[in-house]
Amino acid sequence: MSRTSAAVEPPADAVRPVRHPDAPAPGELLGAHYGECFGCGGEQAHGLHLQARAGEGVTVTAEFTVRPAHQGAPGLAHGGVLASALDETLGSLNWLLRTIAVTGRLETDFVRPVPVDTVLYLEAEVTAVAGRKIYSTATGRIGAPDGPVAVRADALFVEVKVDHFIDNGRPEEIRAAMNDPDQVRRTRAFEVNP
Numbered sequence: 001m002s003r004t005s006a007a008v009e010p011p012a013d014a015v016r017p018v019r020h021p022d023a024p025a026p027g028e029l030l031g032a033h034y035g036e037c038f039g040c041g042g043e044q045a046h047g048l049h050l051q052a053r054a055g056e057g058v059t060v061t062a063e064f065t066v067r068p069a070h071q072g073a074p075g076l077a078h079g080g081v082l083a084s085a086l087d088e089t090l091g092s093l094n095w096l097l098r099t100i101a102v103t104g105r106l107e108t109d110f111v112r113p114v115p116v117d118t119v120l121y122l123e124a125e126v127t128a129v130a131g132r133k134i135y136s137t138a139t140g141r142i143g144a145p146d147g148p149v150a151v152r153a154d155a156l157f158v159e160v161k162v163d164h165f166i167d168n169g170r171p172e173e174i175r176a177a178m179n180d181p182d183q184v185r186r187t188r189a190f191e192v193n194p
């Protein structure tokens with residue numbers, strides 16, 4: 001039996017992802033897509049503060065330190081928090097394609113328990129694109145970039161227009177985001193570099 005469902009397997013007509021020519025160079029930090037984001041936002045006091053770094057091709061790496069606030073069982077990370085770290089890392093890949101996309105499906109394997117204070121070394125890659133559908137995969141390793149795999153995920157992201165956020169987000173945050181000069185610059189960049 002396959003470990004993943006058909007929903008996260010690229011269809012026969014899928015193509016290889018193309019790194020956008022203006023994507024950050026390998027080794028560069030991607031920066032937060034939104035300051036209040038739970039996954040990456042620097043202004044989000046309760047967030048994971050993940051900082052994804054561009055790799056070669058359509059890949060990223062990120063490190064996540066498991067804090068006491070992330071516990072599920074005593075001294076162990078909550079699975080939902082680990083899934084969030086994977087989701088955020090996978091989501092950041094779309095910036096290398098200059099595509100705005102949201103998670104449609106996220107399938108997670110929890111392979112080993114992850115103790116508090118562990119540094120989880122995450123790596124993610126877009127494997128295929130089919131129309132609006134972006135297929136990607138990620139692993140999280142314990143303690144070192146070549147440490148044992150603790151979590152892994154396969155995901156389907158779906159490309160959306162910026163209207164997805166404008167039409168569905170709570171108006172006060174949308175207004176605030178539109179008044180943030182950096183956010184507007186980023187939104188414009190998405191719109192002029194499809």
Ligand SMILES: CCCCC/C=C\C/C=C\C/C=C\C/C=C\CCCC(=O)SCCNC(=O)CCNC(=O)[C@H](O)C(C)(C)COP(=O)(O)OP(=O)(O)OC[C@H]1O[C@@H](n2cnc3c(N)ncnc32)[C@H](O)[C@@H]1OP(=O)(O)O
Pocket residue numbers: 007033034039087088091092100101102103104105131132133156158160162165166174177178187
């Ligand atoms: C001024 C304000 C600006 C703000 C902008 C700021 C920043 C923007 C930049 C980046 C931010 C983006 C994301 C955040 C980044 C990282 C955080 C981590 C990522 C997330 O945490 S993000 C939140 C969680 N995420 C959601 O909140 C999605 C809720 N959801 C929906 O909004 C819809 O559900 C949607 C859009 C997914 C699809 O809806 P839709 O109507 O557009 O398209 P449709 O349904 O036709 O699907 C098209 C094709 O995808 C297939 N498909 C769809 N869903 C599937 C599934 N679940 N399983 C298997 N296949 C699926 C269909 O089967 C079809 O396939 P086919 O074409 O082959 O028929």
